[in-house]
Amino acid sequence: MSKSKKIIIVGGVAGGASCAARLRRLDERAQITVYDRGPFVSFANCGLPYHVGGVIPDEASLLLASPQLFHDRFRIEVRVHHEVVSINRAARLVTVKNWLTGENFEDRYDSLVLSPGAAPLKPALPGLDLPGVFTVRSIPDTREIRAWIQKTQARHAVVAGGGFIGLEMAENLRHLGLEVVLLQNGPQVMLSMDLEMVAPLHAHLVAHGIQLKLNTPLLGVTQGTGRLCVNDDLETDMVILGLGVRPETSLAVAAGLTLGARGGIKVDAQMRTSDPAIYAIGDAVEVHDLVTDTDILLALAGPANRQGRIAADVIAGRDSHFRGVQGTAICGVFDLAVAQTGATEKALKRAGMTEYEKVYLHPKHHVGYYPGAQTLHLKLIFAKKDGRILGMQAVGTTDVARKIDVVSALMQKGGTVFDLEEAELCYAPQFGAAKDALNYAGFIAANHLRGDLPLSHWGALPAGAFLLDVRDADEFAEGHAEGALNIPLPELRDRLAELPKDQAIHTYCGVGQRAYYAVRVLLQHGYDARDVSGGWITAGLVEVLAA
Secondary structure, X not given: OOOOOEEEEEOOHHHHHHHHHHHHHHOOOOXXXXXXXXXXXXXXXXXXXXXXXXXXXXXXXXXXXXXXXHHHHHOXXXXXXXXXXXXXXXXXXXXXXXXXXXXXXXXXXXXXXXXXXXXXXXXXXXXXXOOOXXXXXXXXXXXXXXXXXXXXXXXXXXXXXOOHHHHHHHHHXXXXXXXXXXXXXXXXXXXXXXXXXXXXXXXXXXXXXEEEEOOOOOOOEEEOOOOEEEOOOEEEOXXXXXXXXXXXXXXXXXXXXXXXXXXXXXXXXXXXXXXXXXXXXXXXXXEEEOOOOEEEEOOOHHHHHHHHHHHHHHHOOOOOOOOOEOOOEEEEEOOEEEEEEEOOHHXXXXXXXXXXXEEEEOOEOOOOOOOOXXXXXXXXXXXXXXXXXXEEEEEEOOOXXXXXXXXXXXXXXXXXXXXXXXXXXXXXXXXXXXXXXXXXXXXXXXXXXXXXXXXXXXXXOOOOOEEEEOOOHHHHXXXXXXXXXXXXXXXXXXXXXXXXOOOOEEEEOOOOHHHXXXXXXXXXXXXXXXXXXXXXHHHHHHHHHHO
């Protein structure tokens, strides 16, 4: 930059702190000031639930950078307990309130970056301001929760909401020995994922002592005799609100900046707002979903960090652009992980996209002969036209992040299921297989697109569908689809006469492999055969949730 500019950044944590540090690396002469209304400018808010549960015992571990570090390392002025309360766009001035002294003062800017984040949802329900009812957004929140548990000797907690915060808090309260009831307003936790893919998570929560109440909204909290009462019938010692977040836009609205259709601050690909001197980043902005071609709200640290870097680049005169998001995310609950990248099936439907197909598979995370092989549940969604990968979801206890990360990277480059077929991945018996689970996902999807494997799906079978179960007789006896004919795969060629040629034959096995073999036999003998994707295991996931 040819002359010294004054840049003010409102808010720290992921986006604001990254923006400030990047700006200094690009411009040694810039005057950079960060105002944050809280006591900490840069902390790991994703680690807050784990500090409550004692997994991260030392609070200092959550503090990533102090005002002193910003000054010493970058000569950046950071003022905590300082809130920007208004913006005068015409004069390029902000009014700042010092919460330690109560005074207000003005500060000038050439460029202003808004990184206010998102606030926990706290609906207008009775009793949510009672002592013992908490949200989880900051280090002071965790201090209050830990102090309450110690002071009251709490033994029971209600967690309202089954998103990231709700699930992580439920787990960590269990680690502390509390009984936990999880309320979810709807048929599933992790609303960002497809319904059937969270069935293993539901079972896992129950197996670890969480009382899961689905389709149970929070209606209110009252003060009983020494305890709180939730929804008039559930006594507890404390309540955690994990109902989601809303973008912090009050400052932007008061300044007359444009909001998007979802209620977040509207920005362009260079993170500029409707005022070219003002940028916005992080959880408060709307971002472009690369798969559905829609604008969404996405409260994730990774995109916020990248947006902070983009805004810094542009302010420093570089031609940088934020490419958009895929929504790659993971959540760990006890020893189970659920993760996703790209679009889910329900997101595609919301966006009006219908020309897609999906496959389910349930492979081991490494070769079965090596001890410790664990089952993964995978759902791959791809475009019918060209096989472009639209999204993947994964659930399991091991290797979930790697599977999703590989697919995420492929998607970023426009990857297809044919690329998954050819993906060259690490193999040793303790890490994977010569044909990795992701290769298999590609094989199945590519076989379908080539016409070698027609597909059908549980929950979408036509009325009166002819079902063929090619598992062994003992497997069939343990459980099968109503009305299914059992012909074990080794007997199939000798019993073809038992099958109809005037209707589709929907074929299934345990996970899909034997059904694939059967479909190939049937197709070459003139039958209209389909593979019910994911086999009997997927049927169980769909059935559990339907019940």
